[in-house]
Amino acid sequence: MEGFKTLLYKECLRFWKVGFQTVLSPVLTAVLYLLIFGHVLEDHVQPFPGVNYTAFLVPGLVMMTVLQNAFANSSSSLIQSKITGNIVFVLLPPISYREFYAAYVIAAVLRGAMCGAGVLLAALPFVSFDIAQPGWIVAFTLIGGAFLGSLGVIAGIWADKFDQLAAFQNFLIMPLTMLSGVFYSIHSLPAFWQGVSHFNPFFFMIDGFRYGFFGVSDVSPWTSIGVVLTCFVVLAVVTLQMLARGYKLRA
Amino acid sequence: MTPAIRIAGVTKRFRSLQALAGVDLEVAQGEFFGLLGPNGAGKTTLISSLSGLARPDSGTLEVMGHDVVRDYRAARMSLGVVPQELVFDPFFSVREMLVLQSGYFGLKKNDDWIDEILHHLDLTPKANANMRMLSGGMKRRALVAQALVHRPPVIVLDEPTAGVDVELRQGLWAFIRKLNQDGHTIVLTTHYLEEAETLCGRIAMLKAGRIVALDTTANLLQRFASHLLQVKLAAPVALPPLLAARVLREVDGGLEFGFEHFDDVADILAGVRAAGGSIVDMALGKPDMEQVFVGIMNQN
Numbered sequence: 427m428e429g430f431k432t433l434l435y436k437e438c439l440r441f442w443k444v445g446f447q448t449v450l451s452p453v454l455t456a457v458l459y460l461l462i463f464g465h466v467l468e469d470h471v472q473p474f475p476g477v478n479y480t481a482f483l484v485p486g487l488v489m490m491t492v493l494q495n496a497f498a499n500s501s502s503s504l505i506q507s508k509i510t511g512n513i514v515f516v517l518l519p520p521i522s523y524r525e526f527y528a529a530y531v532i533a534a535v536l537r538g539a540m541c542g543a544g545v546l547l548a549a550l551p552f553v554s555f556d557i558a559q560p561g562w563i564v565a566f567t568l569i570g571g572a573f574l575g576s577l578g579v580i581a582g583i584w585a586d587k588f589d590q591l592a593a594f595q596n597f598l599i600m601p602l603t604m605l606s607g608v609f610y611s612i613h614s615l616p617a618f619w620q621g622v623s624h625f626n627p628f629f630f631m632i633d634g635f636r637y638g639f640f641g642v643s644d645v646s647p648w649t650s651i652g653v654v655l656t657c658f659v660v661l662a663v664v665t666l667q668m669l670a671r672g673y674k675l676r677a
Numbered sequence: 678m679t680p681a682i683r684i685a686g687v688t689k690r691f692r693s694l695q696a697l698a699g700v701d702l703e704v705a706q707g708e709f710f711g712l713l714g715p716n717g718a719g720k721t722t723l724i725s726s727l728s729g730l731a732r733p734d735s736g737t738l739e740v741m742g743h744d745v746v747r748d749y750r751a752a753r754m755s756l757g758v759v760p761q762e763l764v765f766d767p768f769f770s771v772r773e774m775l776v777l778q779s780g781y782f783g784l785k786k787n788d789d790w791i792d793e794i795l796h797h798l799d800l801t802p803k804a805n806a807n808m809r810m811l812s813g814g815m816k817r818r819a820l821v822a823q824a825l826v827h828r829p830p831v832i833v834l835d836e837p838t839a840g841v842d843v844e845l846r847q848g849l850w851a852f853i854r855k856l857n858q859d860g861h862t863i864v865l866t867t868h869y870l871e872e873a874e875t876l877c878g879r880i881a882m883l884k885a886g887r888i889v890a891l892d893t894t895a896n897l898l899q900r901f902a903s904h905l906l907q908v909k910l911a912a913p914v915a916l917p918p919l920l921a922a923r924v925l926r927e928v929d930g931g932l933e934f935g936f937e938h939f940d941d942v943a944d945i946l947a948g949v950r951a952a953g954g955s956i957v958d959m960a961l962g963k964p965d966m967e968q969v970f971v972g973i974m975n976q977n
Binding site for chain 2: 431515
């Protein structure tokens with residue numbers, strides 16, 4: 427247990443030591459999205475009755491930041507350790523593969539949550555809203571963060587070079603995030619694309635998370651949490667299998 | 678007494694390369710043991726299999742009686758490995774890294790031992806320096822420190838003195854010797870064969886994934902001859918078969934003969950002259966580990 431706690435502490439310390447890059451930069455990026463899109467679209471779009479566009483945008487940006495940073499944390503930590511070779515420092519000690527998984531995923535969730543909280547705090551001067559159901563916000567932050575943290579572990583282990591990881595991030599994570607309803611309600615899309623959106627697990631994470639703020643969403647939060655939880659469990663099983671077999675870690 | 682290391686029937690294949698082809702080996706507790714072999718012989722694969730970094734295709738490995746797969750926690754607690762590559766985590770200082778490494782092994786308060794290791798490895802002045810700021814030799818010693826942080830009874834050093842200057846190397850060996858005298862089992866791989874000859878009580882030589890020699894250092898040194906005679910000739914000559922069989926190797930245009938008794942020297946020289954050889958220089962010597970190593974590798 428001490429090994430797990432130390433690995434978790436080390437993973438948190440690692441991103442905290444470069445906080446400008448890992449926490450403040452994503453917050454600034456999200457705030458710029460908020461200012462620009464909010465300014466341009468505020469008077470033209472009202473996604474939900476009684477919810478203005480800037481307020482609608484905030485939960486989407488918060489969750490997008492949570493997800494992207496959870497993925498970035500575990501994936502970048504692992505690929506850096508693999509490429510520099512210092513991964514041996516966590517493979518030689520008596521740390522089980524379950525502890526290894528838990529440490530990387532929890533650290534990913536913590537960084538995601540910290541970045542998300544930063545975006546929320548930074549957005550407060552620009553929007554005002556009541557939080558309808560905070561329990562959903564916490565639930566989607568934790569499960570969504572763990573989902574992307576797991577995906578980051580898979581990507582970090584699978585990729586042999588930074589280029590492959592960048593491909594994973596830019597051709598999978600980024601499109602799925604941007605097309606998940608961060609910037610729009612899927613009800614504004616043609617029926618075909620609404621249907622396609624239902625195959626994107628990121629849509630359910632954003633939509634369910636947004637429900638926690640406004641109490642309204644495109645689909646039921648129970649449906650969303652069910653989808654997200656199922657995806658997370660599947661991904662967790664796959665990741666644990668990879669770690670148990672030592673895929674690309676233990677020759 | 679339980680052996681420090683027990684390896685039985687270990688094989689490992691990487692695609693078409695048979696890295697380990699059935700290795701059996703026991704290292705007793707308290708030994709200073711050398712594992713030698715050319716590049717690609719399987720030394721690092723064997724160490725990786727022992728430490729859990731690689732998974733053998735067949736066979737079993739134990740550290741202090743603990744199977745490295747079934748009882749991996751106890752096995753890894755008993756083993757400290759200094760990896761061959763000069764790796765480090767650029768996010769942390771030397772002390773932070775040692776504290777983290779202690780934690781990985783379940784040790785909460787390890788500061789006194791960390792201070793002692795830093796002192797013995799001449800790293801105290803650099804304890805709070807980031808790993809990136811250290812020289813190659815210091816990084817190497819920091820790796821040794823990491824391997825020792827949980828006081829493992831068995832310490833494996835995979836070419837630990839590569840890139841370390843002579844003075845620091847001597848300091849490192851003094852510390853490792855002290856650990857050995859304190860009861861730690863040391864397993865060393867090195868390309869500096871004189872180091873293995875000086876330090877190791879017993880040596881195994883690996884070639885193409887097999888152990889081709891395993892004996893005490895003293896016995897290995899006498900394997901081909903007790904003494905050596907190096908003879909430099911003005912021009913090459915064809916030696917009669919009986920005399921040619923005593924040539925261990927050709928060195929710098931000369932011939933190196935092995936012999937057991939000093940009376941043999943006169944016979945060898947007479948034989949060379951009888952074959953028409955003109956001797957321009959000669960020297961007597963004792964075999965060293967490099968000659969033994971080359972001889973065994975050529976035999977196999």
